[in-house]
Amino acid sequence: MGDSALICSQIIAKNPDFNSKNRVIHDAISFRRVCFSGEKLRFRKGRVGVWAVMEAEEREMGAEERESTGVLKSLEGSLGFDVVSASELKKKGFLGLRKTKLVCTIGPACCSLDDLEKLALGGMNVARLNMCHNTIEWHRNVIRKIKKLNEEKGFCVSVMIDTEGSQINVVDHGAPSSVKAEDGSIWSFTTENFECSRPFTVQANYEGFAEGIKVGDELVIDGGMATFEVIEKIGNDLLCKCTDPGLLLPRAKLSFWRDGILVGKNYEPPTLSTKDWTDIKFGISEGVDFIAMSFVKDADAIKHLKNYISTNSSKSDAESPDVSIHRSIKVLAKIESLESLHKLEEIVIASDGIMIARGDLGVEIPLEQIPTVQEKIVHVCRKLNKPVIVASQLLESMIEYPTPTRAEVADVSEAVRQYADALMLSGESAIGSFGQKALSVLEMTSSRMELWSREENRQSVLQQHLLGVSLPDQIAEQICNCAVEMGIFCFSQCSSLADGAVQNKLEWVDFNTLHFLVGCIGTLCF
Numbered sequence: 133m134g135d136s137a138l139i140c141s142q143i144i145a146k147n148p149d150f151n152s153k154n155r156v157i158h159d160a161i162s163f164r165r166v167c168f169s170g171e172k173l174r175f176r177k178g179r180v181g182v183w184a185v186m187e188a189e190e191r192e193m194g195a196e197e198r199e200s201t202g203v204l205k206s207l208e209g210s211l212g213f214d215v216v217s218a219s220e221l222k223k224k225g226f227l228g229l230r231k232t233k234l235v236c237t238i239g240p241a242c243c244s245l246d247d248l249e250k251l252a253l254g255g256m257n258v259a260r261l262n263m264c265h266n267t268i269e270w271h272r273n274v275i276r277k278i279k280k281l282n283e284e285k286g287f288c289v290s291v292m293i294d295t296e297g298s299q300i301n302v303v304d305h306g307a308p309s310s311v312k313a314e315d316g317s318i319w320s321f322t323t324e325n326f327e328c329s330r331p332f333t334v335q336a337n338y339e340g341f342a343e344g345i346k347v348g349d350e351l352v353i354d355g356g357m358a359t360f361e362v363i364e365k366i367g368n369d370l371l372c373k374c375t376d377p378g379l380l381l382p383r384a385k386l387s388f389w390r391d392g393i394l395v396g397k398n399y400e401p402p403t404l405s406t407k408d409w410t411d412i413k414f415g416i417s418e419g420v421d422f423i424a425m426s427f428v429k430d431a432d433a434i435k436h437l438k439n440y441i442s443t444n445s446s447k448s449d450a451e452s453p454d455v456s457i458h459r460s461i462k463v464l465a466k467i468e469s470l471e472s473l474h475k476l477e478e479i480v481i482a483s484d485g486i487m488i489a490r491g492d493l494g495v496e497i498p499l500e501q502i503p504t505v506q507e508k509i510v511h512v513c514r515k516l517n518k519p520v521i522v523a524s525q526l527l528e529s530m531i532e533y534p535t536p537t538r539a540e541v542a543d544v545s546e547a548v549r550q551y552a553d554a555l556m557l558s559g560e561s562a563i564g565s566f567g568q569k570a571l572s573v574l575e576m577t578s579s580r581m582e583l584w585s586r587e588e589n590r591q592s593v594l595q596q597h598l599l600g601v602s603l604p605d606q607i608a609e610q611i612c613n614c615a616v617e618m619g620i621f622c623f624s625q626c627s628s629l630a631d632g633a634v635q636n637k638l639e640w641v642d643f644n645t646l647h648f649l650v651g652c653i654g655t656l657c658f
């Protein structure tokens with residue numbers, strides 16, 4: 133069978149007769165394929181299998197019957213389908229049903245083999261390793277456990293490493309955990325290295341962090357956790373008075389504001405630090421699937437990393453032909469600064485996908501702008517057909533509590549409604565007491581919202597943008613656009629058509645149309 137397969141997903145809702153156990157069935161479809169090879173046309177006949185996962189009443193159906201094409205025929209026109217790759221189907225079974233992918237940050241609370249397996253069973257599609265924390269050895273261990281689970285238990289969990297990037301943050305703030313800044317208290321912000329923590333002294337990580345900063349400027353901690361006014365500059369250091377009391381957390385982020393506008397940085401730290409390069413080399417050697425790049429400023433940084441990956445991959449491929457894993461490492465750009473927002477389109481075009489890092493974004497733009505900025509980024513990604521992850525604080529309260537707030541559930545639903553491709557857990561899974569529960573909330577909420585979108589046929593409101601340059605790509609796109617108008621989902625081994633399907637978030641199929649479509653597509657040109 134081909135590399136793609138179809139999954140029935142709405143059987144429960146639509147077919148009262150099919151409501152118990154999940155079943156996999158398949159149907160074979162003949163097609164004629166016309167290939168363009170230079171100037172010549174070649175006809176080939178082919179047969180592909182269309183696999184469907186259905187829920188069937190066990191007592192009504194024997195095994196043979198379930199496997200027969202007759203079953204499919206009897207369901208003609210009445211079922212909803214989602215698309216999933218055959219390899220995914222084999223590996224993940226019914227986890228492929230959901231379209232919104234789920235990313236979990238792995239931390240001390242979920243790094244045992246047992247915990248990772250529970251997350252994989254709960255629907256984790258991608259394990260994120262934040263390279264800001266812990267040692268390379270710790271990360272290696274986690275990656276190996278995930279690969280073991282994939283190999284031995286048939287999961288299909290991808291691994292993403294997330295670089296630390298360059299940003300001004302607190303290295304030491306005079307306490308082991310959080311510390312309260314009281315109204316009117318005076319604090320020194322410095323880059324001086326000191327042995328033991330000093331009270332009312334905050335050590336920042338960048339020499340020259342105070343360049344261009346003037347007396348009277350506002351120093352905001354973590355996008356609003358606490359605010360200070362700069363009252364004196366002493367060399368590289370700043371003396372500040374707390375004007376809005378609050379908490380200073382370890383690794384808190386600092387931003388400076390003047391007259392309500394973010395003060396631009398006078399220094400230019402490289403997008404990828406020496407540590408980031410070490411981590412990237414580590415990621416390549418461990419065969420990770422994604423590298424998420426923090427604090428991307430422009431498309432050049434992404435292109436540079438992609439070149440580095442392909443050069444190093446070809447080198448290692450030549451040295452060891454078996455090592456083909458490197459070729460497929462995808463680079464995701466994290467949008468978390470004003471600069472990246474200004475160059476959004478070029479960054480999206482250059483990268484393989486985007487992460488909306490709302491945590492750090494909230495340090496650089498006012499919090500009330502986050503929802504509209506998120507919607508805009510998702511929209512640009514849809515338009516340019518790049519996957520987009522919505523990250524940070526989706527279910528923050530679940531770090532401590534076993535249920536989310538209603539507002540958090542609404543936030544998750546909104547991201548799915550906007551057609552985000554993936555949702556990410558951070559502290560909820562890394563350090564939270566209810567990581568698996570948080571994952572199941574994401575799972576249920578996103579499935580529910582997808583169902584609603586289907587029922588409302590909302591994908592038809594997605595704007596169609598033609599991206600294809602070549603004739604086959606344009607034809608594939610037009611087919612997908614028509615499919616969306618007709619409310620069908622199609623089956624394809626053709627990457628352009630699959631891309632179009634992803635861009636349009638196609639989902640419905642009826643078998644008459646499917647047979648017709650596969651026939652048409654086969655007679656076209658891929």
Ligand SMILES: Nc1ncnc2c1ncn2[C@@H]1O[C@H](COP(=O)(O)OP(=O)(O)OP(=O)(O)O)[C@@H](O)[C@H]1O
Nearest residue numbers: 237238239240262264265266491492558559562563
């Ligand atoms: N590998 C890890 N080892 C130890 N603690 C971790 C690890 N990964 C995450 N954490 C903890 O979980 C919390 C949330 O994770 P998260 O990845 O969101 O980190 P972060 O510090 O907020 O950085 P970022 O802004 O890059 O997301 C972190 O603050 C840290 O305490």
Ligand SMILES: CC(=O)C(=O)O
Nearest residue numbers: 489490491492523524
């Ligand atoms: C995920 C991340 O890095 C952020 O939200 O800042």
